[in-house]
Amino acid sequence: MSKPVPSARSGAEGAATFEKALAELEKIVARMESGELSLEDALATHKRGLELARFCQQKLEAAQAQIKVLEGEVLKPLAQEAERGEDRAD
Numbered sequence: 001m002s003k004p005v006p007s008a009r010s011g012a013e014g015a016a017t018f019e020k021a022l023a024e025l026e027k028i029v030a031r032m033e034s035g036e037l038s039l040e041d042a043l044a045t046h047k048r049g050l051e052l053a054r055f056c057q058q059k060l061e062a063a064q065a066q067i068k069v070l071e072g073e074v075l076k077p078l079a080q081e082a083e084r085g086e087d088r089a090d
Helices: 008-014 018-034 039-070 078-089
Strands: none
Touching (some): 018 039
């Protein structure tokens, strides 16, 4: 018998940090890949996985926005930085 899926209402409260949400999402993927879930459990698990994926995406977007602010809203591609470093070495 499969484990119950946390309530969809638990949302971010059920996974308060990016790391916890990602860990739960990885467990969900493993459970779904196992093929042992009933249709109802698979649907509920899939729904929870989507909620966690959205939560993680929002956290990543917020982190990216913070990085832009910290870097003066100018993100420099790594390739350009490497070229600049080589030019200075010459």
